[in-house]
Amino acid sequence: MGLLPETESQDALWRPVAAEHYLVTSSRLSMVAFPAADVQNIGLPEDFPALPVVDLEGVLWGNGQEPGTFDLHASKVLVTRTAHAQYGVILRGRVSTLSGRNLEHVSLPPLLYGCPFVSGVLVGQTRVEALVIDTRRLGEAALP
Amino acid sequence: MGQLIAFMPVRLQEHWVLVDATCVVEVTGAIQWLPLPQAGRSLPGVCAWRGRALALVDLGHVLGVDNREWTSSPRTLIVRSQAGTLAIPIAEARAVVWIAEERVLPQQATSLPYMSGEVDDGVSASSVLDLPLLLKALGPSESHGTASGN
Numbered sequence: 001m002g003l004l005p006e007t008e009s010q011d012a013l014w015r016p017v018a019a020e021h022y023l024v025t026s027s028r029l030s031m032v033a034f035p036a037a038d039v040q041n042i043g044l045p046e047d048f049p050a051l052p053v054v055d056l057e058g059v060l061w062g063n064g065q066e067p068g069t070f071d072l073h074a075s076k077v078l079v080t081r082t083a084h085a086q087y088g089v090i091l092r093g094r095v096s097t098l099s100g101r102n103l104e105h106v107s108l109p110p111l112l113y114g115c116p117f118v119s120g121v122l123v124g125q126t127r128v129e130a131l132v133i134d135t136r137r138l139g140e141a142a143l144p
Numbered sequence: 145m146g147q148l149i150a151f152m153p154v155r156l157q158e159h160w161v162l163v164d165a166t167c168v169v170e171v172t173g174a175i176q177w178l179p180l181p182q183a184g185r186s187l188p189g190v191c192a193w194r195g196r197a198l199a200l201v202d203l204g205h206v207l208g209v210d211n212r213e214w215t216s217s218p219r220t221l222i223v224r225s226q227a228g229t230l231a232i233p234i235a236e237a238r239a240v241v242w243i244a245e246e247r248v249l250p251q252q253a254t255s256l257p258y259m260s261g262e263v264d265d266g267v268s269a270s271s272v273l274d275l276p277l278l279l280k281a282l283g284p285s286e287s288h289g290t291a292s293g294n
Binding site for chain 1 (some may be wrong): 187
């Protein structure tokens with residue numbers, strides 16, 4: 001079971017969603033997806049003051065800012081974990097859910113070996129919906 | 145006359161390039177793609193085709209004929225080789241032409257990288273793309289930068 005963020009209700013930032021769903025947000029020109037099964041929680045930065053955080057924008061595209069310097073009011077924190085640590089991923093775009101029912105999570109083609117934090121893509125019938133983030137590798141690489 | 149080879153002429157900006165037609169799987173319209181983090185200009189992203197993810201090759205950049213940051217093209221060439229299937233955005237494609245093997249000569253009028261030769265029809269010369277050589281250059285052992293090999 002994963003978590004669904006971004007309800008309009010003030011008293012519920014998230015609610016459970018099925019594990020085959022993905023949490024999707026924009027990151028620069030691409031959409032990125034987190035498998036819901038990898039997500040433990042999601043909320044506002046002030047909800048997780050002691051959590052180490054990774055700036056997704058900076059890690060992926062190299063134009064991020066140091067944690068603590070970006071506009072937290074415009075951000076959300078997605079909580080996930082590696083085998084060794086729980087951590088938060090700073091997301092800057094609107095977060096929504098995507099059902100995996102009609103999508104295939106496929107590996108990247110062999111030529112596209114460049115980004116270790118992308119485990120594959122979500123492919124629909126006619127287009128690539130999102131890049132799937134490998135939360136384990138993201139945490140291992142980006143956390144101190 | 146020697147063996148005939150089937151080529152598909154494709155246009156990249158002002159340059160016509162001949163592609164081995166036996167490698168061409170399909171010519172589609174404009175294709176939607178997603179940029180990939182840390183990708184180079186030569187392989188900027190990924191697209192979907194028949195439920196699969198294909199690497200997108202900015203051939204204009206690889207060949208050095210178009211240094212603008214590529215965003216979209218009206219046509220997409222889907223090619224298959226031993227190294228896999230690729231999507232190559234192009235400006236235009238024409239019907240397959242059959243050309244005698246002996247008319248494919250070393251490049252003289254053209255000087256593009258990753259070409260196996262050129263065909264001169266008396267009016268203009270078109271380069272012949274060496275797809276295996278291109279894929280080898282784009283592979284993991286090479287950089288993603290603009291190609292300089294030949």
